[in-house]
Amino acid sequence: MSGGNGAHGRPAGTGLAILGSTGSVGVQALDVVRSAGGRFRVVALAARRSAARLAAQARELRPAVVALADPTEAAELARDLPPGCRLEVGNEAVASLAACPGVEVVLNGITGSAGLAPTLHALRAGRRLALANKESLIVGGELVTGQARDGQIVPVDSEHSGLAQCLRAGRAGEVARLVVTASGGPFRGRPAAGLEAVTPREALAHPTWSMGPVISVNSATLMNKGLEVIEAHLLFGIPFDRIDVVVHPQSIVHAMVEFTDGATIAQLSMPDMRLPIGLALGWPARSAEPVGRVDWRGGGRRVPGRPPALPRHRRGGRRGPRRPRAARRAGPRGGPRRRAVVSRPGPYTGRGPFRTRETA
Numbered sequence: 157m158s159g160g161n162g163a164h165g166r167p168a169g170t171g172l173a174i175l176g177s178t179g180s181v182g183v184q185a186l187d188v189v190r191s192a193g194g195r196f197r198v199v200a201l202a203a204r205r206s207a208a209r210l211a212a213q214a215r216e217l218r219p220a221v222v223a224l225a226d227p228t229e230a231a232e233l234a235r236d237l238p239p240g241c242r243l244e245v246g247n248e249a250v251a252s253l254a255a256c257p258g259v260e261v262v263l264n265g266i267t268g269s270a271g272l273a274p275t276l277h278a279l280r281a282g283r284r285l286a287l288a289n290k291e292s293l294i295v296g297g298e299l300v301t302g303q304a305r306d307g308q309i310v311p312v313d314s315e316h317s318g319l320a321q322c323l324r325a326g327r328a329g330e331v332a333r334l335v336v337t338a339s340g341g342p343f344r345g346r347p348a349a350g351l352e353a354v355t356p357r358e359a360l361a362h363p364t365w366s367m368g369p370v371i372s373v374n375s376a377t378l379m380n381k382g383l384e385v386i387e388a389h390l391l392f393g394i395p396f397d398r399i400d401v402v403v404h405p406q407s408i409v410h411a412m413v414e415f416t417d418g419a420t421i422a423q424l425s426m427p428d429m430r431l432p433i434g435l436a437l438g439w440p441a442r443s444a445e446p447v448g449r450v451d452w453r454g455g456g457r458r459v460p461g462r463p464p465a466l467p468r469h470r471r472g473g474r475r476g477p478r479r480p481r482a483a484r485r486a487g488p489r490g491g492p493r494r495r496a497v498v499s500r501p502g503p504y505t506g507r508g509p510f511r512t513r514e515t516a
């Protein structure tokens with residue numbers, strides 16, 4: 157997945173360092189790279205001690221360098237690496253991958269406070285930081301945000317990615333409130349007394365997300381949601397009393413932003429981390445292919461009460477200049493023939509007169 161060379165002899169595709177490539181976020185990031193058709197190029201990979209997995213990734217993706225934090229498995233890893241792939245060992249080596257030549261975006265998918273040093277390295281090196289490692293924000297606080305220029309940190313956490321997407325709909329001074337959703341985890345609805353007997357296995361079985369063990373347990377105790385509120389405050393600069401949490405067991409709505417006029421913009425998508433990961437890697441551009449789609453038909457059934465004239469309006473709309481007449485004809489049979497409701501292409505196609513900052 158090297159991405160080949162671009163028009164001027166430079167390698168094509170955005171150069172990535174994927175830190176924590178053997179974990180849940182890292183493995184899904186590599187899925188995104190594989191399905192992105194050369195948009196991304198893996199330059200560097202890092203893990204703590206999963207040497208065999210890291211070697212397999214290196215043989216497939218051919219990064220220039222890999223790093224392993226724990227030296228115990230380094231000799232085994234060195235034997236299994238493909239020719240031309242350099243091995244670095246130790247925590248400092250992992251952090252400094254962020255500043256490697258050719259790296260444009262650093263995905264920090266390390267778990268725990270070990271992610272802080274790589275976060276700081278990425279920011280100081282001027283790389284865009286796709287940040288899954290919320291612990292670096294929580295632990296580092298203003299030390300981290302103070303080093304980041306505007307837009308340098310792009311959140312990967314689904315709720316914060318959702319907020320970042322909703323915030324595209326208004327100006328900074330128009331934000332009234334941020335809302336992040338919580339599925340409630342595997343123990344939602346259980347009385348407190350019943351929680352004494354729960355097992356780690358139950359805590360790891362999250363009902364809607366498949367994640368690494370630390371965040372899964374933190375989700376079961378709702379500790380994760382507390383961390384996410386702090387993360388939202390630090391990322392978006394909104395005071396704590398204007399950040400709310402609402403329970404939404406389906407994990408389809410990830411976040412909402414309420415604006416000063418009372419309009420609330422929500423971000424919805426299937427619970428699949430490959431969407432926020434891909435968006436953070438390519439920010440602000442979206443993937444050309446959907447990562448699952450929300451099914452509005454209510455489990456495959458037609459929505460009751462769907463207007464019967466709709467297919468005829470669609471046909472009429474496609475006829476172009478004759479649209480108004482076609483739409484008039486498409487009025488309810490035997491009912492009043494009203495003026496056309498479809499008189500020009502809607503704004504959503506990108507071809508109409510309407511433009512947003514993003515589509516212009």
Ligand SMILES: NC(=O)c1ccc[n+]([C@@H]2O[C@H](COP(=O)([O-])OP(=O)(O)OC[C@H]3O[C@@H](n4cnc5c(N)ncnc54)[C@H](OP(=O)(O)O)[C@@H]3O)[C@@H](O)[C@H]2O)c1
Pocket residue numbers: 175176177178179180181182202203204205206207225247250264265266267268270288289290291312313314365366367368369370371429
């Ligand atoms: N998983 C999700 O869906 C999700 C969603 C939102 C946010 N997040 C956040 O993303 C981060 C990663 O979560 P995860 O679920 O992907 O965790 P995970 O499955 O446990 O994976 C952690 C990764 O970090 C590596 N690692 C740990 N310590 C390291 C160190 N000192 N140096 C280099 N690599 C190290 C691990 O390597 P080894 O394999 O060698 O141990 C592994 O590759 C966490 O901060 C989590 O809160 C995750």
